[in-house]
Amino acid sequence: MDKQVRELEQKREGAYQSLEKHLGQLGQAQTQLRDTTVTLAQALKSSTVRGRWGELQLRRVLELAGMTSHVDFDEQVTTDEGRPDVIVHLLNQGILPVDAKTPMTAYLAAIEADEKEQQAKLAAHAQAMRNRIQELGRKQYWDQFERAPEMVIMFVPSEACLSAAFEQDPALLGFGVGKHVLITTPLTLLALLRAIAYGWQQQQITENVREIAKQGQELYERVIKFLDLFQKTGKGLEQAVEAYDSAVGSLERWLLPSARRFKELSASTKDLPELSPVNRRTRSLSSPEADDGVG
Numbered sequence: 001m002d003k004q005v006r007e008l009e010q011k012r013e014g015a016y017q018s019l020e021k022h023l024g025q026l027g028q029a030q031t032q033l034r035d036t037t038v039t040l041a042q043a044l045k046s047s048t049v050r051g052r053w054g055e056l057q058l059r060r061v062l063e064l065a066g067m068t069s070h071v072d073f074d075e076q077v078t079t080d081e082g083r084p085d086v087i088v089h090l091l092n093q094g095i096l097p098v099d100a101k102t103p104m105t106a107y108l109a110a111i112e113a114d115e116k117e118q119q120a121k122l123a124a125h126a127q128a129m130r131n132r133i134q135e136l137g138r139k140q141y142w143d144q145f146e147r148a149p150e151m152v153i154m155f156v157p158s159e160a161c162l163s164a165a166f167e168q169d170p171a172l173l174g175f176g177v178g179k180h181v182l183i184t185t186p187l188t189l190l191a192l193l194r195a196i197a198y199g200w201q202q203q204q205i206t207e208n209v210r211e212i213a214k215q216g217q218e219l220y221e222r223v224i225k226f227l228d229l230f231q232k233t234g235k236g237l238e239q240a241v242e243a244y245d246s247a248v249g250s251l252e253r254w255l256l257p258s259a260r261r262f263k264e265l266s267a268s269t270k271d272l273p274e275l276s277p278v279n280r281r282t283r284s285l286s287s288p289e290a291d292d293g294v295g
Helices: 002-044 047-064 105-112 115-139 159-168 172-178 186-264 278-286 288-292
Strands: 073-075 086-089 095-099 152-155 181-184
Touching (some): 047 086, 105 115, 105 159, 115 172, 159 172, 181 186
Parallel strands (some): 095 152
């Protein structure tokens, strides 16, 4: 029993040491995470850094949707009313503006505030989002382009940021739609862009089908033209054969009998070659007896 107790004590000491080691690593990771969070929060307090972060998030979503810069979308296009971060090219030369300048100052302040101040900060954050929607609605980007739906995409790079605003102001989404502003997050914007990309793919497939039909029609017309020329060639050959057969008949009737008289008079020892009409040779070659070797 004493031996078993000592072994259990040794195992327990080893387990305690391992647990203490893991707890130390966990505390170190927690400290690093807190420091990183604080650094990120301090960086995002700057409107310039926050705007750049939103633009990078937006570009990342565009790349995940399979879109290519200067082909499917353009960045920082200046208009009379401002400069949207991205304009997405739609079918039939349409344009969809996207804006990533989202207010987050009040939200970041709410994260660091205590419970008493947090509610007021979150309410201020929801109001800032509403003010941003009104600002985008007044810009009327859709009037700055020849073909654009009456809508502008307001991209919020943080799901939690938008969720907090919706909790404080549930009517925020409907308010945005009324102002022709569609609020999106990385996930919803990715779904929207994938739908647009799918539309482009279907358009390309439709264009390919049209091109195939066009090429098929052109090929069919060329076949008709070739057969017409081939038929004319056959008619020409038929006329030439008839003329040849007429010449052979005339030769046999009028010229060859007189020529054979020269041989009878010993003018030559050579026989005249036999001539036969082309139609006769053709019939003999195409007859069943010719195929069987009879004839």
